[in-house]
Amino acid sequence: MKKIAIGTRNQTKIAAVQAVFPKEAYEFVFSNVPSGVSNQPFSDEETLQGAINRAKNIVIKEDADIGIGLEGGVVVDQNKTMWLCNWGALVDRSGIVVVASGARIPLPSEVADELMNGKELAEVMDEYTGKRNIRTNEGAIGVFTNGFVNRTEMYVHIVKLLAGQYEFLIRKDEKEYENN
Numbered sequence: 001m002k003k004i005a006i007g008t009r010n011q012t013k014i015a016a017v018q019a020v021f022p023k024e025a026y027e028f029v030f031s032n033v034p035s036g037v038s039n040q041p042f043s044d045e046e047t048l049q050g051a052i053n054r055a056k057n058i059v060i061k062e063d064a065d066i067g068i069g070l071e072g073g074v075v076v077d078q079n080k081t082m083w084l085c086n087w088g089a090l091v092d093r094s095g096i097v098v099v100a101s102g103a104r105i106p107l108p109s110e111v112a113d114e115l116m117n118g119k120e121l122a123e124v125m126d127e128y129t130g131k132r133n134i135r136t137n138e139g140a141i142g143v144f145t146n147g148f149v150n151r152t153e154m155y156v157h158i159v160k161l162l163a164g165q166y167e168f169l170i171r172k173d174e175k176e177y178e179n180n
């Protein structure tokens with residue numbers, strides 16, 4: 001059985017990985033690892049780097065076959081619109097790295113302003129909704145899509161993009177090996 005290690009204790013991310021990789025074929029372990037970026041990433045580059053760092057750190061920490069890192073952040077565009085952004089990375093023992101990003105929606109200006117003042121999205125979302133732990137439940141994306149797409153579903157899509165790209169690379173390597 002192959003071992004997949006996930007660099008988080010956030011249930012929305014763990015559930016997404018477990019929804020994509022069949023539990024008959026994989027053992028799952030998860031724990032926190034440093035993302036090496038700020039708690040609230042503010043660009044695609046920083047968010048992607050956080051995902052890659054988590055995947056690389058967790059595959060070593062857990063001595064796993066596959067490591068997965070998922071990272072959330074925001075991006076501000078030229079029109080000063082702030083977007084949710086999410087990135088994922090998958091690394092394996094041999095050093096293969098594949099990456100993918102997720103769906104994005106704009107954040108309301110009341111929320112964006114709070115982030116510009118230095119607050120973390122998790123804190124702002126709890127204040128905005130009057131609920132607790134939005135980050136480990138529906139997420140900001142769930143709140144602002146009225147539950148049509150929750151945080152797990154958004155990460156499921158990223159994990160499918162990771163698993164699919166990884167399988168494509170492995171198959172390609174196998175074919176090239178057979179042809180030689």
Ligand SMILES: O=P(O)(O)OP(=O)(O)OP(=O)(O)OC[C@H]1O[C@@H](n2cnc3c(O)ncnc32)[C@H](O)[C@@H]1O
Binds near residue numbers: 013
């Ligand atoms: O335990 P980890 O894996 O770190 O999970 P997290 O919820 O903190 O998620 P990230 O570090 O990937 O997210 C970066 C920041 O953005 C916040 N965040 C990201 N997406 C969110 C969402 O959908 N809802 C609420 N907060 C979110 C999060 O709480 C952090 O402050």
Ligand SMILES: [Mg+2]
Binds near residue numbers: 039
């Ligand atoms: Mg975090």
